[in-house]
Structures are given as structure tokens and as C-alpha cells.
Amino acid sequence: MKATIERATLLKSLGHVQSVVERRNTIPILSNVLIEASDNGAIRLTATDLDLQIVETIAGDVEIPGATTVSAHTLFEIARKLPEGSQVQLNAADGRMAVNAGRARFSLATLPRDDFPMIAEGELPTSFELPAASLIQIIDKTRFAISTEETRYYLNGIFLHVTDDADPMLKAAATDGHRLARVTLPRPAGAEGMPDVIVPRKCVAELRKLLDESGSNAIQIDLSASKIRFTFDSAVLTSKLIDGTFPDYSRVIPTANDKLLKIDPKSFSEGVDRVATIATEKTRAVKMALDKDKITLSVTSPENGTAAEEVPGSYSDDSFEIGFNARYLLDILGEIEGDTVELHLADASAPTLIRENDKSPALYVLMPMRV
Incomplete structure (x- = not known):
């Protein structure tokens, strides 16, 4: 694989993917970002912790298409410290990846792309769109109440569910037992019959970062009872959902x-x-x-x-x-x-x-x- 990417583009994308990667991993490949360069100049970066996966597509100049995986945090730190405006050349072969920009030269160890795990999404039957502003409102007004107690894992996220009242609603709630936050929005088209889901705290944090840069576009949301996927212009965030039952908060x-x-x-x-x-x-x-x-x-x-x-x-x-x-x-x-x-x-x-x-x-x- 051989490709050249503008430093600012690479840094922004690595900023998203490396924050999904856990700092400490018992499985070495999970510390890596998968980089796939294709003939048409599209370069895909993928990172996962097996519960959350982000795939981001950026444009570059691809000389030799191919794919490899390399340490996400190391590559991010290199990109961060390279001079502004520089062109970053990635050249992978024989278990190493050369990263060259200006006078700087790095050679990093790689692991084969075939070992890289992908989250199998399966069928995501519920599909609807939400304006970025509505998603930001849901997150900002509820996430401070998400519980951090691991023993009450079913409270470690934002609970999304729909109601079939006279005015059908999409409701988002979070509680830690001391406080409760709830936001109510008109139910978007396509969300009827959606299963009740709990979106994990880490997914919420990564989603909020992506929303900051998405402008005012609508975000495509696809979900099943066990997984949820958010599709942006150039990024796709997929997460497993919390397998548990959120308490009937309306009683409090x-x-x-x-x-x-x-x-x-x-x-x-x-x-x-x-x-x-x-x-x-x-x-x-x-x-x-x-x-x-x-x-x-x-x-x-x-x-x-x-x-x-x-x-x-x-x-x-x-x-x-x-x-x-x-x-x-x-x-x-x-x-x-x-x-x-x-x-x-x-x-x-x-x-x-x-x-x-x-x-x-x-x-x-x-x-x-x-x-």
C-alpha cells in the first residue's frame, strides 16, 4: 500500500478513530487502526474495541491500493507533531509501514489486516433520520445524568424509546438514581415500532464529537434490539447496545x-x-x-x-x-x-x-x- 494524505485531513480522522481504541489492550490488533486505500483515492480508517466501531473515509492520493493495520495512538501522535500543511506519505510493505513527511521519517510495525475484527451488524430493521441539532440536544441535556456505576450497567447509557400517544414521541432518558433527565421529541418517520434501546456512554461520547463537526445535516440512524449505527457524510459509527432493561422511570x-x-x-x-x-x-x-x-x-x-x-x-x-x-x-x-x-x-x-x-x-x- 502506498498513499499520500494531507496532514490536517489525516489528523482530524485519526482524532476520531484513536479515541475509540482503548489505551490498554490484551489483544494487540485492537490497538491498531485499519487503513484501506483503494484505486479511486478513497482511504478508509477503521478502529474498534469490539463494542464500538468507527469507519471514516477520507480522500488521498493512492499510488498502490492495499490495506494494513498500525498502532492508532502512535500514528495519531506522529500526525499531531508533523508540521502544518505537510503531505504525509504512508508506505506499507513486509510487516512495516513507513510514514514520511517533509524531513521526518518513521517506520512502524504493522499487523495483517485479515486479523482485524469487524462488528457484524446483522439486520438493522429500524431506520430513520434525525437532524444533527436534535441529536445534540438529546445528548447534551441527558448525558450528565448517565450512571457510572458498573454494577448498574443498565443505567450506563441513554435510554431511547418511542411512544404511541396521540402525539407519537421519541424519548431519551438517563438516570443515576439521584437525578433523572428526559428529552421528548416528535417521533421521526420510520421510528414507529422501534425496540427500546440503551446507547452506551462511550458511544454517546464519540457520537457527540462527530456531531460537532457534522454541520447541520441530518444523521441516518439504523438499529436493531442489539446494535445501532449512525451514518454521517464521511463516518459511520456502529455500537453494540447495552443488554439490559431500563427501569420504568416515568414512575419517579x-x-x-x-x-x-x-x-x-x-x-x-x-x-x-x-x-x-x-x-x-x-x-x-x-x-x-x-x-x-x-x-x-x-x-x-x-x-x-x-x-x-x-x-x-x-x-x-x-x-x-x-x-x-x-x-x-x-x-x-x-x-x-x-x-x-x-x-x-x-x-x-x-x-x-x-x-x-x-x-x-x-x-x-x-x-x-x-x-
């Missing part, structure tokens, strides 16, 4: 919380952030005392002292106190885009519903803390 969304606080999310989150400065890493608890149109945020830390701040808000119900994990509250407030956020409260031990308004596609549920 409160419907009868009768105390309503309306507050500016920016001044609210700045206030929470300031008083939380002295909260200990272990508790992160902020107490919120609600009075008529007056909200007092306070933190008491045995080691560090106390902090309090009043923030303006609209509240007309009975006064009471409730505590929240500051980090969780700030994560949610960071995703509110409007000038007001509604907190629907019941009492100090019941879950609180947080949303922009009743028309907003995103809603959040936060469990209180004892303070």
Missing part, C-alpha cells in the same frame, strides 16, 4: 408537586456555586430555605464554616427547607437556556421536578438530600 416523575418556585437560572446557579465553595467534597449539600419571594441558600461545613446567600425568586407557597447536592443542581441548571426555570416542589424528602416551562422538551427530576 412527580405529577402532584404543588409548590412552585420560578427563578432566574443564571443567578440561581451562581449563588449555588458560591455557597458550595465551602461544602465538603463528600456531601456537596446546599440547603435552600424558601419564603415568600425570598430564597436563602446556605451551606454548613464542620471543617470550613458557613456560607449563605439570598437569591431573588417568585414563590408564594408555605415556607420550608430542602437540601440538594450542589453538583447535581448545577449540572441541571447548566442545561436551562431560558431566563426562568421552574422548580415544582412537594416537601423536603420528595423528588423535585425542574423544567423551563410546560412546553419545554427537557425535564429533570432531582432527589433531595438531608441537610
